[in-house]
Amino acid sequence: MKPAPFDYLAVDDLAGATAALADGAKPMGGNQSLGPMLNLRLARPAALVDLSLVPELRTVEESAEWVRLGAAITHAEIEDGEVPDPTGGWLRAAAANIAYRAVRNRGTLGGSLAHADPAADWVIVMTGLCATALLAGPSGTRRVPLEDFLTGPFATGLRDGEILTAVEIPRPGAGARWGYWKYMRQVGEFAKASAAVLVDRERGRLRCTVGALGRQPLVLAEPEALLAAEVTPREALAQALPGRSPADLALHATALARALAEAGIGDAA
Numbered sequence: 001m002k003p004a005p006f007d008y009l010a011v012d013d014l015a016g017a018t019a020a021l022a023d024g025a026k027p028m029g030g031n032q033s034l035g036p037m038l039n040l041r042l043a044r045p046a047a048l049v050d051l052s053l054v055p056e057l058r059t060v061e062e063s064a065e066w067v068r069l070g071a072a073i074t075h076a077e078i079e080d081g082e083v084p085d086p087t088g089g090w091l092r093a094a095a096a097n098i099a100y101r102a103v104r105n106r107g108t109l110g111g112s113l114a115h116a117d118p119a120a121d122w123v124i125v126m127t128g129l130c131a132t133a134l135l136a137g138p139s140g141t142r143r144v145p146l147e148d149f150l151t152g153p154f155a156t157g158l159r160d161g162e163i164l165t166a167v168e169i170p171r172p173g174a175g176a177r178w179g180y181w182k183y184m185r186q187v188g189e190f191a192k193a194s195a196a197v198l199v200d201r202e203r204g205r206l207r208c209t210v211g212a213l214g215r216q217p218l219v220l221a222e223p224e225a226l227l228a229a230e231v232t233p234r235e236a237l238a239q240a241l242p243g244r245s246p247a248d249l250a251l252h253a254t255a256l257a258r259a260l261a262e263a264g265i266g267d268a269a
């Protein structure tokens with residue numbers, strides 16, 4: 001099947017993109033998730049505005065505290081180290097496991113987060129790293145922590161006419177540890193279960209995040225208890241996710257145990 005006809009809009013800058021959205025155009029990043037929806041006619045926009053070459057969305061900013069990656073930076077650019085990785089390699093490793101190279105060449109960081117597939121890698125990795133979404137729209141700019149930006153399966157806090165412009169990733173402190181585990185049936189597939197663990201005592205950031213739950217990532221309320229092995233991953237998830245089947249809980253608890261082990265905590269289940 002082919003898409004319903006639409007206008008393609010190339011714009012010179014963010015102001016042009018925002019104006020196009022105000023006129024009813026839909027934003028397009030790398031078109032890797034939107035494209036199939038257009039082909040299946042699940043989306044029928046009258047116009048698409050191409051964000052992939054908008055200069056403001058391709059920029060990288062750095063400070064002593066954070067790195068801001070523009071929303072139109074591709075997975076491949078992160079994988080190849082063409083942009084700074086404030087984590088010293090955690091982002092590069094995650095990028096390399098997204099789909100396959102052709103998808104990574106086009107797919108963007110911002111497109112992935114705006115699409116908000118519960119099983120997507122950046123959705124859990126950026127939440128797990130305590131990143132912040134930077135948004136621009138008709139009422140100006142605003143900052144939203146990723147865990148608040150992602151509001152449900154394929155749902156975000158983007159308001160009408162808003163564009164996700166960048167993601168601000170805090171620099172981890174000295175000695176910070178990280179574990180990210182993604183279970184997929186075949187390389188290049190979305191996760192069936194995933195978990196991320198950040199232990200950054202210098203910066204006071206402890207976070208255990210569970211993904212691929214069919215909803216936005218779960219940020220566990222009491223990571224200290226897990227890190228101290230006072231509760232098992234299975235017990236923590238049973239409490240946080242009531243009503244899940246034993247098999248489902250076991251799958252996600254295993255992902256969490258393996259992420260903890262990768263971060264140097266406990267043994268993998």
Ligand SMILES: Cc1cc2nc3c(=O)[nH]c(=O)nc-3n(C[C@H](O)[C@H](O)[C@H](O)COP(=O)(O)OP(=O)(O)OC[C@H]3O[C@@H](n4cnc5c(N)ncnc54)[C@H](O)[C@@H]3O)c2cc1C
Pocket residue numbers: 026027028029030031032033034035051071072097098099100103106107108109110111112114115117119120121122158162163164165188189190191
């Ligand atoms: C075969 C295949 C396998 C895949 N496997 C994985 C995988 O293992 N892990 C994974 O994480 N992903 C996977 N993906 C998805 C891929 O990572 C996409 O790149 C990503 O989901 C969407 O990014 P995009 O830039 O292509 O966005 P698009 O497809 O262009 O857009 C997606 C949505 O976001 C909106 N949007 C895009 N950019 C912005 C912005 N800056 N501001 C506001 N709204 C915006 C669009 O309007 C659209 O609704 C896979 C895709 C394919 C085709």
